Amino acid sequence: MCGIVGYTGTQDAAPILLDGLKKLEYRGYDSAGIAVMDHNIISVNKVKGRIVSLSEKTSDGASVPGTTGIGHTRWATHGAPTEENAHPHLSNDGRFAIVHNGIIENYMALREELLGDGYVFQSETDTEVIVHLLEMYYRGNVRDALIRTANRLQGSYALGVICSEEPGSIYAVREKSPLILGLGIDENFFASDVTALVNHTRNVIYLEDGEFAELTCDAIRVFDVTGREIIKTPSRILWDVQAAEKGGYEHFMLKEIMEQPAAVKATIAPRIREGEVVFDELKDGPAVISGVRKIIITACGSAYYAGCAGKYALEKLTRIPVEVVLASELRYSDPLIDKDTLVIVISQSGETADTIAAMRECSERGARTLAVVNVVGSTVANIADYTVYTWAGPEIAVATTKGYTTQVTVLYMLSVYFGRALGLIGEDQEKEMTDTLQQLPRLIQQSIDLNPAIPSLAKKYHDSKALFFIGRNTDYAVALEGALKMKEISYLHAEAYAAGELKHGTIALIEEHQPVIALCCNPSIMEKTLSNIVEVKSRGAEVLALTFRNNQKILSVADDLLFIPDVESLFSAVTEIVPLQLLAYHVAKENGCDIDKPKNLAKSVTVE
Ligand code: AGP
Numbered sequence: 001m002c003g004i005v006g007y008t009g010t011q012d013a014a015p016i017l018l019d020g021l022k023k024l025e026y027r028g029y030d031s032a033g034i035a036v037m038d039h040n041i042i043s044v045n046k047v048k049g050r051i052v053s054l055s056e057k058t059s060d061g062a063s064v065p066g067t068t069g070i071g072h073t074r075w076a077t078h079g080a081p082t083e084e085n086a087h088p089h090l091s092n093d094g095r096f097a098i099v100h101n102g103i104i105e106n107y108m109a110l111r112e113e114l115l116g117d118g119y120v121f122q123s124e125t126d127t128e129v130i131v132h133l134l135e136m137y138y139r140g141n142v143r144d145a146l147i148r149t150a151n152r153l154q155g156s157y158a159l160g161v162i163c164s165e166e167p168g169s170i171y172a173v174r175e176k177s178p179l180i181l182g183l184g185i186d187e188n189f190f191a192s193d194v195t196a197l198v199n200h201t202r203n204v205i206y207l208e209d210g211e212f213a214e215l216t217c218d219a220i221r222v223f224d225v226t227g228r229e230i231i232k233t234p235s236r237i238l239w240d241v242q243a244a245e246k247g248g249y250e251h252f253m254l255k256e257i258m259e260q261p262a263a264v265k266a267t268i269a270p271r272i273r274e275g276e277v278v279f280d281e282l283k284d285g286p287a288v289i290s291g292v293r294k295i296i297i298t299a300c301g302s303a304y305y306a307g308c309a310g311k312y313a314l315e316k317l318t319r320i321p322v323e324v325v326l327a328s329e330l331r332y333s334d335p336l337i338d339k340d341t342l343v344i345v346i347s348q349s350g351e352t353a354d355t356i357a358a359m360r361e362c363s364e365r366g367a368r369t370l371a372v373v374n375v376v377g378s379t380v381a382n383i384a385d386y387t388v389y390t391w392a393g394p395e396i397a398v399a400t401t402k403g404y405t406t407q408v409t410v411l412y413m414l415s416v417y418f419g420r421a422l423g424l425i426g427e428d429q430e431k432e433m434t435d436t437l438q439q440l441p442r443l444i445q446q447s448i449d450l451n452p453a454i455p456s457l458a459k460k461y462h463d464s465k466a467l468f469f470i471g472r473n474t475d476y477a478v479a480l481e482g483a484l485k486m487k488e489i490s491y492l493h494a495e496a497y498a499a500g501e502l503k504h505g506t507i508a509l510i511e512e513h514q515p516v517i518a519l520c521c522n523p524s525i526m527e528k529t530l531s532n533i534v535e536v537k538s539r540g541a542e543v544l545a546l547t548f549r550n551n552q553k554i555l556s557v558a559d560d561l562l563f564i565p566d567v568e569s570l571f572s573a574v575t576e577i578v579p580l581q582l583l584a585y586h587v588a589k590e591n592g593c594d595i596d597k598p599k600n601l602a603k604s605v606t607v608e
Helices: 013-027 051-057 107-116 128-137 142-152 241-245 252-258 260-271 285-289 301-318 353-364 379-383 402-421 427-449 454-461 474-490 499-504 523-537 552-557 573-590
Strands: 003-008 031-038 041-048 068-074 096-104 155-163 170-175 180-183 188-191 203-206 211-216 219-223 294-299 322-326 341-347 368-373 386-389 466-471 493-498 515-519 542-548 560-564
Touching: 003 013, 003 096, 003 155, 003 170, 003 211, 013 031, 013 051, 013 068, 013 188, 031 051, 031 096, 041 051, 068 096, 068 155, 068 170, 096 128, 107 128, 128 142, 128 155, 142 155, 142 170, 142 211, 170 188, 180 219, 188 211, 252 260, 252 573, 260 402, 260 427, 260 573, 285 402, 294 301, 294 353, 301 322, 301 341, 301 402, 301 474, 341 353, 341 402, 353 368, 353 379, 368 379, 368 402, 379 386, 402 427, 402 573, 427 560, 427 573, 454 560, 454 573, 466 474, 466 499, 466 523, 474 493, 474 515, 474 573, 493 499, 499 523, 515 523, 515 573, 523 542, 523 552, 542 552, 542 573, 560 573
Parallel strands: 294 322, 294 341, 341 368, 368 386, 466 493, 466 515, 515 542, 542 560
Antiparallel strands: 003 068, 003 188, 031 041, 031 068, 096 155, 155 170, 170 211, 180 188, 180 203, 211 219
16 A cells, blocks of 8 residues: 655656655555656665655755656555665666555565575565566666566556666556556656645546556656557546545545455455465464463454454354453453463554553563554554554544454454364365355445445434444444444444343433434344344334344334345454444534544554
């Protein structure tokens, strides 16, 4: 999810590159860099950290002369977020500088080959092989070298390239990673998305996979993999700058809800091979679980609720007791933790103060810690004994959505992995479960598609005094997260209750027209939840039920319905939460709330 930008023209390149990178910063912000060409000299400036540091380092670009350049803002995948791993990368002969967004899947083999040929690597990135290949294939024609290089690459890449032999030219290549060319007057641009271009031009060309572009200040030429020129028709951007930043969505939250199929796929895909769950990143492999007598999951907020949802699969498939404890409680509770305890720490940001403190407390008591974390190189990731990344990409909206679903997904995969390691799951069973896990991205998409009525349901429920969420078992765990989503962005009073607990007190709150959102997605306890629905209905409640499309019993008693597709209930939380996220989003919208930046909240809670 890195961002790349390129400029050639008559103005100084560096300030323009820095401005473009700031617009792309939502895509990744652990390190950044620019390479600017002044006549035949390429100068590279890189920093670990934000664009603001790069601006400081280069005096807002003033210290880097030259009218041609490329820039990059990184969300680390291969190699820690360090200055060495930051882009642009230079060829050994200093002739080429490149920036890259994507992943080169065959980089290990290429790296071996290039090392054998005497090329020296400066970074741990997959990207660096590209710049050495360019040097290797360069025979006086950049375009030919690019084509030969691209032919060797497997994976996804949007590339920006400059060559000191051609001052005034920038090159762009696209394969499965977005890249857009911007047409100016006496200047031309490329960028990962239009956000970085709209301040300069609204005339753009969308590159297609397998296309190469050569840009000078007065011309753009696009060619295919054979070197044949392609005539492209420019498009006009009609979005305003802010909308472009959100990829056309009104809010980052909505964009991130819609990204969930892709985020869950990115989290699952590299970890299921031939019917088996594999975690290459666990240095001790399946031995992580050997001798473990208790699992503690600790986290805050939605990450804690992800733990609540994952506990069911973990306990069922490992038969090891699992406790889910709020990090802010655990740290002061004198917890019963020893070397036979595995502590799973969940955090999107990896910087949550309570979570870090709880984790340290557990380590001091001898437990092993396994972090499920999204931000590469974050504190939680760095201090854990084992780290498993959720590949959700940068999450910008304060209310987490794809962060939560990818966390639950990792817990599902760990459950299967540990169950197999403990000999509690056979090969066939694992195959069946991995088949189900691989279906989750498609099923999440169906959870979005099956609920076009949500905006009108939001109109009906948005001015309720309170909303109650009820469910049992995994449905209860999802109800907790559903209620939190509603609270934090719509400011409605929303509470989740275990449905069986209603008659022990909560049912006193039910009165005429009180909305109750009932989650009924677990067939084994459907009848029980149904009874609870009937109980609240007979006291006047208005029931909005979340269930399967063909669930006639629920359909006949509920007032309104939300649907999920048919899915194995052990793994259903990631499909169930999606309609609730959308409901919270639309209720907040009806109420005119600041959805991406709700009041009193921050994305990363780094204080106690
Ligand atoms: C959820 O929408 C919240 N923004 C919040 O509860 C969050 O999940 C919590 O602060 C934990 O954050 P972390 O995952 O970055 O540790």
